[in-house]
Amino acid sequence: MSLSDHPHRRRNLLTGEWLLVSPHRARRPWQGETAPPSQPRPLAHDPSCHLCPGNLRATGEANPHYEGTFVFTNDFAALLPEAGSADEGDGSIFQAVPARGEARVICFAPDHGATLARLDDRARRGVVDCWCALSAELGARWSHAQLFENKGAMMGASSPHPHGQAWASDFVPELVAREDREQRAWLERKGRVLLDDVCAAELELGARVVEANARWLAVVPHWAAWPFETLLVARGSVARLEELDDEDRDQLARILGKLLARYDGLFDIDFPYSMGWHGAPHGLGGDTGHWRLHAHFLPPLLRSATVRKHMVGFELLAETQRDLTPESAAERLRAVAIA
16 A cells, blocks of 8 residues: 555654544645735834834833844733632532743844744844743743744734744643653653654655754654644754754754745745744653654645645544645655755
8 A cells, every 4th residue: 555645544653643644635626715815025114013123012011122032021921920710619520720830922033024934044043042041941930831933824923023932831731741751651662762763764764854954853744734744853862942052053043944945935925834842841850861852843834825724624523634645745845946
């Protein structure tokens, strides 16, 4: 049986979950939703933007005239440092517990029309350093620090200004907890680190590799759920962002530029995505030998700049499903011409 032509299931080694791959469905006609074309690139400064240098935010506080990255406490944070009450009453079958934390907004650059893809390596390195500093700072106080970016209106970004977020929590979120469980079990069972084995296998095969350098590997993972999903893995013994050395950070800035340029070139647009870093939860303390730092890039587009993948029906009620094979997606990303 050829996996490129017939339905089959693949196991996500990081979560233990299975997904259905249906390659033949990629040929079906499309009469569903088409998104509007992307808008022209914004100006370098938008007087109405709450994130531009010198502008007022919704709270009335003025941003400084920053020249690199700028971090501030989220004015509408999803997590708060104070513990609330979640008492369901004696004998209730329903469970709820308080959740504490804090949230930051990370402006990547002062240029309102920039993107992480269009920044130069030096500016991207500034973003990398900011991620690392926030991971260390927040991880010193909280069980987990989740750094992420939602890029584009299609991903629900509230502003086109280049920015990301950091949410720190007094609990380890579900997806990270699953990754911790599976990586720990792999090390106990095989005596090796899971993502080290994945990187070695992907490099030997080559079919799903998108970009690689001495310190990082970007692949469309064997278990990718989204059409052009990628996994960016640190190739050294690194468990958290703050452990990256100077060369790790330089090479991360470079490979990010190449990977994101491939995304933008695929359909010739500012490619939308959600991305985020997964490292060993800080609540583990020094128990991190089973972890390798990695980032997930989850873009929604399927066939073109205007047709996106929807997680509906079978995906919501039964199991994740994809049409385009990960191997085909990686081949298309590699074929994009970049500088």
